[in-house]
Amino acid sequence: MSTATPLLPPADWRDFLALTKPRVMTLVVFTGLCGMLAAPVGIHPVLGFTAILCIALGAGAAGALNQWYEADIDAIMRRTQKRPLPAGRMDRQSALHFGVGLASFSVILMFVAVNWTAAAILAVSILFYVLIYTVWLKRRTPQNIVIGGAAGAFPPLIGWAAATGQVALLPFLMFMLVFLWTPPHFWALALFVKTDYANAGVPMLPVVAGERATRTQIGLYTIPMAVAAVLPWPLGLTGAIYGWTASLTTAVFALFAAHVALRHTGAEDKMTPEKRLFSYSILYLFVIFGALVADRWLLAGGSA
Numbered sequence: 414m415s416t417a418t419p420l421l422p423p424a425d426w427r428d429f430l431a432l433t434k435p436r437v438m439t440l441v442v443f444t445g446l447c448g449m450l451a452a453p454v455g456i457h458p459v460l461g462f463t464a465i466l467c468i469a470l471g472a473g474a475a476g477a478l479n480q481w482y483e484a485d486i487d488a489i490m491r492r493t494q495k496r497p498l499p500a501g502r503m504d505r506q507s508a509l510h511f512g513v514g515l516a517s518f519s520v521i522l523m524f525v526a527v528n529w530t531a532a533a534i535l536a537v538s539i540l541f542y543v544l545i546y547t548v549w550l551k552r553r554t555p556q557n558i559v560i561g562g563a564a565g566a567f568p569p570l571i572g573w574a575a576a577t578g579q580v581a582l583l584p585f586l587m588f589m590l591v592f593l594w595t596p597p598h599f600w601a602l603a604l605f606v607k608t609d610y611a612n613a614g615v616p617m618l619p620v621v622a623g624e625r626a627t628r629t630q631i632g633l634y635t636i637p638m639a640v641a642a643v644l645p646w647p648l649g650l651t652g653a654i655y656g657w658t659a660s661l662t663t664a665v666f667a668l669f670a671a672h673v674a675l676r677h678t679g680a681e682d683k684m685t686p687e688k689r690l691f692s693y694s695i696l697y698l699f700v701i702f703g704a705l706v707a708d709r710w711l712l713a714g715g716s717a
């Protein structure tokens with residue numbers, strides 16, 4: 414990790430916002446919101462808003478703590494060099510205080526205003542991302558994102574728990590969907606930025622096991638991911654709006670993933686199928702979670 418640079422000018426609000434990884438966290442928060450809106454019982458709008466705010470603040474805090482810990486490797490990778498810590502716009506202690514403060518605030522507010530189940534799962538997600546993924550696994554094993562990726566899969570459970578005080582099969586399947594989606598999502602990207610990871614000494618799968626093995630793993634993870642995506646329909650947990658949307662969008666996902674899996678190799682600047690799978694993976698989760706809510710509201714008359 415890099416040492417703090419003395420006499421830095423005070424960081425402005427944009428740097429604190431950048432610490433929260435706002436673009437990635439939009440989808441995390443969206444899955445949480447959809448988990449909440451898909452629940453069979455309504456939640457008071459003020460409490461619902463508070464719960465989503467807590468997920469956003471907690472996820473942002475986790476992003477800040479990740480950047481506090483990773484300032485050294487972020488300084489090496491081209492993609493991350495301009496972040497506030499490696500760019501020298503903020504000292505590490507400010508990032509640490511901001512992250513710990515925001516994480517504590519989000520969990521306490523969730524506990525006091527919403528319920529302890531949602532607060533407990535939120536706390537587990539933050540700890541999982543920061544301690545299990547960032548501190549423990551990321552620099553040690555290419556399975557880092559498979560295990561650590563669970564952190565990003567918790568929000569649908571948090572949203573559902575905020576509304577109901579419990580967890581259930583449907584949000585558990587949505588957890589499994591995001592959990593199994595994470596390896597194809599990330600490894601597609603890792604294939605075209607693998608030099609960055611190699612330079613920083615991060616043992617991502619393409620760096621350690623090679624491109625061929627990564628392509629195969631992308632294909633293999635897509636199979637159980639597709640099952641988790643479609644399963645709520647035959648189980649009767651959702652109706653046809655979700656069922657058809659999930660089936661069609663997952664078929665396209667599988668097609669793109671198969672293209673990547675069956676491809677032999679490619680220079681990092683000529684990774685069109687890999688870039689397509691990565692971009693599509695993001696759109697896919699937005700659409701599938703949106704369809705879940707549309708299905709529950711239109712076919713079951715809403716949760717209110």
Ligand code: HEM
Pocket residue numbers: 436437438439440441444546557558561562564565566591595598599602695698
């Ligand atoms: C350990 C698991 C994951 C890893 C290692 C990972 C890694 C990445 C990386 C490196 C990027 C590229 C650029 C950036 O930093 O903005 C990215 C983009 C993105 N990720 Fe992930 N991701 C993971 C899980 C997730 C999860 C669970 C979600 C949401 C449910 C998510 C949503 C996104 C989104 C929306 C983007 C696009 C951001 C943009 O437009 O700039 N990721 N991911």
Ligand SMILES: CC(C)=CCC/C(C)=C/CC/C(C)=C/COP(=O)(O)OP(=O)(O)O
Pocket residue numbers: 434437441468471472475476479483493535538539542551562564565566567568
């Ligand atoms: C509710 C809650 C606490 C959610 C946590 C959200 C979470 C775990 C998101 C994972 C997505 C993410 C930012 C991965 C980046 O990996 P990286 O840190 O290896 O990427 P980098 O190289 O861009 O820093």
